[in-house]
Amino acid sequence: MSRYVDELMADVVAKNPGEPEFHQAVREVAESVELALERHPEYRKEKILERIIEPERVIIFRVPWVDDRGEIQVNRGYRVEMNSAIGPYKGGLRFHPTVYLGLLKFLAFEQVFKNALTTLPLGGGKGGANFDPKGKSDAEVMRFCQSFMTELQRHIGQFTDVPAGDIGVGSREIGYLFGQYKRIRNEFTGVLTGKGVDWGGSLIRPEATGYGAVYFAEEMLETRGETLEGKVCLVSGSGNVAQYTVEKLLDYGAKPITLSDSNGFIHDPAGIDREKLAFVMELKNVKRGRIREYAERFPGVTYVEADPKADHNPLWDIPADCAFPSATQNEINGKDAANLLNNGVYVVSEGANMPSTPDAVDQFLSAGILYGPGKAANAGGVATSGLEMSQNALRLAWTREEVDARLHSIMKAIHKTVRETAEDYGQPGNYVLGANIAGFVKVAEAMLDQGVV
Secondary structure, three states: OHHHHHHHHHHHHHHOOOOHHHHHHHHHHHHHOHHHHHHOHHHHHOOHHHHHHOOOEEEEEEEEEEOOOOOEEEEEEEEEEEEOOOOOEEEEEEEOOOOOHHHHHHHHHHHHHHHHHOOOOOOEEEEEEOOOOOOOOHHHHHHHHHHHHHHHOOOOEOOOEEEEOEOOEOHHHHHHHHHHHHHHHOOOOOOOOOOOHHHOOOOOOOOHHHHHHHHHHHHHHHOOOOOOOOOEEEEOOOOHHHHHHHHHHHHOOOEEOEEEEOOEEEEOOOOOOHHHHHHHHHHHHHOOOOOHHHHHHOOOOEEEEOOOOOOOOHHHHOOOOEEEOOOOOOOEOHHHHHHHHHOOOOEEEOOOOOOEOHHHHHHHHHHOOEEEOHHHHOOHHHHHHHHHHHHHHHOOOOOHHHHHHHHHHHHHHHHHHHHHHHHHOOOOOOHHHHHHHHHHHHHHHHHHHHOOO
């Protein structure tokens, strides 16, 4: 079977040159689902994996807008509609200078399997633009979002493709995008998730990805008769996912001690408590400041500047029990993984998408630690987006407690499915294999039912 994967990857690389993140994501899934392909030869005969790898549709468009100086700017917008076998395309929009087609194809590919794991009828997609909201005025962000949506609105809809937020796309951007969609289409429908609670959004949606990653970690620990109580935790990032990971860790009695942004990270040995977290939320969500200000505000905190030339991230070289990478892809490399393991970390629950390199993943699996890959551990965000879609369709708004209970239930179900799938395929405790096979089989069966489309 490895020859099949090698030939498949040679074809993927030839067809998609210069897209290393996409190649990495495809190889990980292909190697994991070999066992499923052996058990279900019809999947190979019908070329299910080959069809999943190829996006159903890719949209690329220019986004012209005018900055505050009256200068015309031009960015590039994208939407990758990867697979709709089990529901409308669902996945975030990312606004960041690093956005390019290969990155979004990787994210959309991952999204297909993540969404399949949620138990909800959601296909996979991803989009965004190489626009940097950082340092832009509200007026500039609004003009960009309006121009972006003027084109995107032709390709999305509540039964077709329902985008959400991602890096660089928070409540402000979702508001501007939705306003433009409503203006052009003359309809108020649930075409975006992550909306404001007063106009169709769901309670718990901002918290969902971070909460879900913590719920998943708690489920993994339960298999060893442990809890998060008293555990020292490393958290990267300082945006939406990281903030609510910290909040839920505090609910469980854990002790988060780090946060980061693109400039560096803070280490607070005393622990990030609720007062300090409130400061971070004000700093990042309102003032849009940098995490170093945390170290200036609270005594005993160390701030370490990011070094892009370094071969490791010192954040992952701090003694702890658990790690929650919640920033971006490939933020934990092989050396980082070795440092984590050497410093006592035995639980990794990924809040970001594919934050660990293949070398790092191999080390986690070899060490036998509790490792929750992103497509399982961070599925809480898209799961709650699905719940938002349900509320929009029903014209209802569930209470905070109702949504949180449903989210917790979904994360428990994902953990159970992933764990049982790994055991069924003779790899107990391998959450990577369990997540990939469980998501793949669900999509594959739907594709078989629907024919060659």
